[in-house]
Amino acid sequence: MSESVETLVKQILAELSDSGSTNQGAANRPVSSDEATAADYPISKKHPDWIKVGQDKKFEDITLENILSGYVTAEDLRIKPEILIKQGEIAKNAGREAIQYNFSRAAELTKVPDARVLEIYNALRPYRSSKQELLDIANELENQYGAVICAGFVREAAENYERRKKLKGDN
Numbered sequence: 001m002s003e004s005v006e007t008l009v010k011q012i013l014a015e016l017s018d019s020g021s022t023n024q025g026a027a028n029r030p031v032s033s034d035e036a037t038a039a040d041y042p043i044s045k046k047h048p049d050w051i052k053v054g055q056d057k058k059f060e061d062i063t064l065e066n067i068l069s070g071y072v073t074a075e076d077l078r079i080k081p082e083i084l085i086k087q088g089e090i091a092k093n094a095g096r097e098a099i100q101y102n103f104s105r106a107a108e109l110t111k112v113p114d115a116r117v118l119e120i121y122n123a124l125r126p127y128r129s130s131k132q133e134l135l136d137i138a139n140e141l142e143n144q145y146g147a148v149i150c151a152g153f154v155r156e157a158a159e160n161y162e163r164r165k166k167l168k169g170d171n
Contacts, residue, residue, distance in 0.1 A: 035092075036086040036090050037089070038093050038094045040090055041090050041094075043086060043087065043090075044059065050086060051080075052080045052082070052083070053077070054072070054073070054076030057071075062076075062077070079110060080110065081107035081110045081111065082107075084104075084106050084107040084110070085104065087103050088100035088102075088103030091103060108145065108146065108147035108149055108150050111145045111146065111147065112141070112145050120141075123137055124154070126161065126171075127166060127167070127168055127169075127171045128168060129161075129168055130167055131158045131161070131162050131167055133168070134154055134161070135154075135155065137154050138151040138152075138154040138158070139151070141154060
């Protein structure tokens with residue numbers, strides 16, 4: 001089993017290496033307040049130093065051997081908001097602003113604990129929450145986590161659920 005996983009990982013890494021642009025103009029540009037461009041893609045190949053892995057590890061430490069040994073853990077592999085923002089900048093620069101918006105939302109959600117994300121997901125299901133409960137969630141997202149975009153979506157859901165009779169007690 002481990003051998004087939006290793007083969008698959010090697011194949012994926014080889015494909016990633018082959019699929020990237022060969023433009024190396026951005027390869028040595030340090031991460032800064034400068035906006036990332038399409039020339040920075042793929043980040044894993046051109047700017048592995050931008051990718052933060054855990055507390056004391058580098059992107060290059062992500063190997064099958066290190067994962068199997070426990071040196072690299074699931075916590076080390078959690079995406080960081082900064083890299084999502086950079087991915088969004090690349091998307092915007094390539095004319096894909098909707099994708100940038102999605103990356104921005106994802107970056108916001110990295111600040112919300114996983115368990116809370118699941119609670120919010122359940123609260124957003126039809127007939128699960130009152131309008132006030134949804135508005136409270138929106139305020140929490142905005143004020144406690146700085147998740148302004150996500151808060152806007154929850155407020156929009158509260159309004160739509162009210163209009164369509166999908167709030168708690170409407171069924």
